[in-house]
Amino acid sequence: MPAPTGFRLFKAAAFALLAANLALYALLGRPNELVDAAAWLVLLVLFEIETAHGARLSTQQLRLIHFLRLPAAAGVLAAAAGYLLEAEWLDAANAWLWVVVVILLEIEVRFPAAVGRRRESFLIAAVVFYAALFLLVPVWLWQDEWLDAWDATLWLAAFFAIELNVLQRTNSA
Numbered sequence: 001m002p003a004p005t006g007f008r009l010f011k012a013a014a015f016a017l018l019a020a021n022l023a024l025y026a027l028l029g030r031p032n033e034l035v036d037a038a039a040w041l042v043l044l045v046l047f048e049i050e051t052a053h054g055a056r057l058s059t060q061q062l063r064l065i066h067f068l069r070l071p072a073a074a075g076v077l078a079a080a081a082g083y084l085l086e087a088e089w090l091d092a093a094n095a096w097l098w099v100v101v102v103i104l105l106e107i108e109v110r111f112p113a114a115v116g117r118r119r120e121s122f123l124i125a126a127v128v129f130y131a132a133l134f135l136l137v138p139v140w141l142w143q144d145e146w147l148d149a150w151d152a153t154l155w156l157a158a159f160f161a162i163e164l165n166v167l168q169r170t171n172s173a
Helices: 005-028 031-056 059-085 089-110 112-117 119-142 146-172
Strands: none
Touching (some): 005 146, 031 059, 031 089, 089 112
């Protein structure tokens, strides 16, 4: 069943804002922030393709998506390590929390039957990590880091859309 028009518009707006966000980091951010934003955007697009359109993809196309996620994940990990090296502790905490969320999402997407048997545990873990990410937004605001707060809010909204895709896939399976 196709996604409702409002949901498709929400996702399109989120992706457009994230692309604009990437341009902002290219112009105003540190190199590590640009790598971080670009790698995450690639990961998000690949998750969107798989979770929203996976039923229409061939096995070969799914393998390609999984393969392409590897360099994007490497960029994410490099940026997360870079935040530690730069002593950017809030950015590092944010990056590593997102790494855990993506690991959970990867397991949900690749092993839905196993996740189904432990649904409550996965739900609790997701709520805990998303809540931790959400709590970083007011911290950035308190520190007058408006771009980081905006960025964090956008990413939470975008991954909310991916989680809804996964939920829809799970309910239709």
